[in-house]
Every structure is written in structure tokens, then in C-alpha cells.
Amino acid sequence: xxxxxxxxxxxxxxxxxxxxxxxxxxxxxxxxxxxxxxxxxxxxxxxxxxxxxxxxxxxxxxxxxxxxxxxxxxxxxxxxxxxxxxxxxxxxxxxxxxxxxxxxxxxxxxxxxxx
Amino acid sequence: xxxxxxxxxxxxxxxxxxxxxxxxxxxxxxxxxxxxxxxxxxxxxxxxxxxxxxxxxxxxxxxxxxxxxxxxxxxxxxxxxxxxxxxxxxxxxxxxxxxxxxxxxxxxxx
Numbered sequence: 001x002x003x004x005x006x007x008x009x010x011x012x013x014x015x016x017x018x019x020x021x022x023x024x025x026x027x028x029x030x031x032x033x034x035x036x037x038x039x040x041x042x043x044x045x046x047x048x049x050x051x052x053x054x055x056x057x058x059x060x061x062x063x064x065x066x067x068x069x070x071x072x073x074x075x076x077x078x079x080x081x082x083x084x085x086x087x088x089x090x091x092x093x094x095x096x097x098x099x100x101x102x103x104x105x106x107x108x109x110x111x112x113x114x115x
Numbered sequence: 116x117x118x119x120x121x122x123x124x125x126x127x128x129x130x131x132x133x134x135x136x137x138x139x140x141x142x143x144x145x146x147x148x149x150x151x152x153x154x155x156x157x158x159x160x161x162x163x164x165x166x167x168x169x170x171x172x173x174x175x176x177x178x179x180x181x182x183x184x185x186x187x188x189x190x191x192x193x194x195x196x197x198x199x200x201x202x203x204x205x206x207x208x209x210x211x212x213x214x215x216x217x218x219x220x221x222x223x224x225x
Contacts, residue, residue, distance in 0.1 A: 033212060042203075042218060055210075103164075104161065107158060
């Protein structure tokens with residue numbers, strides 16, 4: 001069974017540009033969560049999607065957005081990139097929402113560098 | 116006060132020793148507690164979950180939870196160099212997203 005697939009693996013952008021990251025969950029998983037990981041702040045929650053609906057949103061500015069498609073694949077978009085957006089963006093999937101009962105499986109992440 | 120706090124380390128232990136990793140959380144209504152391991156350059160992977168007070172053992176790993184004191188710990192017995200990684204504590208209540216600590220870096224010295 002294939003794991004969570006994130007593309008691209010690495011991305012270099014300049015300030016002001018926008019970027020779209022993609023995540024394909026494990027087959028059969030319908031819930032997708034996104035996290036930002038930086039050395040200073042650790043793992044911070046961005047969004048959670050289930051059945052194409054955003055269930056939860058973290059404390060990030062509106063420049064960060066996401067969506068989920070009918071096949072459970074998800075994308076996140078960051079517009080007007082800032083230097084501070086440089087981070088590892090991790091996607092995690094589970095069978096259903098609610099980390100209380102559902103094991104999260106993480107993808108390898110997209111390393112975004114903003115110059 | 117941070118929601119989930121961990122000592123950043125590094126925590127260095129000799130091979131074969133017990134490594135003890137600690138985590139405190141601020142939200143008293145937290146219900147579920149997890150330990151993830153993250154090797155350098157890799158993504159986090161779940162190694163333990165615990166939901167009720169007491170100890171939970173899985174192989175060389177033991178998770179301990181004390182809700183009254185709001186702390187959760189992870190013991191790794193017979194530590195191996197392959198256990199060298201960053202260990203992330205994560206907490207949730209009900210159907211809310213996981214809140215992670217910043218992690219403790221463990222180094223097992225051969």
C-alpha cells in the first residue's frame with residue numbers, strides 16, 4: 001500500500017510569489033491534515049479536510065489556503081510568499097477525522113525555501 | 116505558556132541505558148496523548164498512544180500518563196543508537212487537531 005505522497009519534495013521561490021503543494025493520501029483515507037514545521041516553532045497545524053470540507057483551521061494568515069478534491073487528494077496554496085514561510089510542509093492522512101482515535105500517517109513533506 | 120512543552124535536549128544516553136523523555140501540557144481537558152519519532156530529514160511516525168492514567172508498554176517503549184499533574188513521559192529501555200532521533204509529544208481533546216511539542220532530541224552513544 002502506497003504511503004502519503006507529497007509533491008514536490010523541494011521548492012525554491014522568491015518573496016511575493018505563490019506556491020501550490022500537493023498531497024495524495026493513503027488509499028482509502030479520507031481525512032487530510034497539513035502542518036508547518038520549522039526549527040523555531042516546531043509542528044504547527046494549518047488545516048484539516050474531510051470529504052472536501054475544511055473541518056479545522058489553524059492560526060495562520062489568510063495567505064494560507066487549502067482544498068480537498070473528491071478523490072481525497074489535497075492541495076495547499078500560499079500566496080504572497082514571505083521569508084518566514086520557509087519551512088517543511090507536512091501532510092498527514094487518516095481514515096477519518098479526529099486524531100483522538102485515528103492514527104495519522106505523515107508524508108515526506110515539501111521543503112519550501114523562500115529567498 | 117506553551118500548550119505542549121518538551122525539553123529540547125539533546126538528551127544523551129549510553130547504549131543499553133534507559134532514556135526518559137518528558138512532556139507537559141496545559142489544557143486539562145486533553146484526552147489523547149501520542150509520541151512520535153522523527154529521524155533527521157524524515158517525517159514523524161507514531162510510536163505510542165496513551166489515553167488513560169498509568170503505564171502502557173510496547174516492546175522497549177513505555178508511555179506514562181499522569182493527568183492530575185498534566186504530564187506524559189516516554190521511557191525507552193535498552194536504548195540503541197538507532198533510537199537517536201527527535202521525539203515529539205502530541206496532545207488532542209476529542210476531535211481537535213493534534214498539538215505538538217517542539218520535540219526532544221535524543222542521542223544514544225555507542
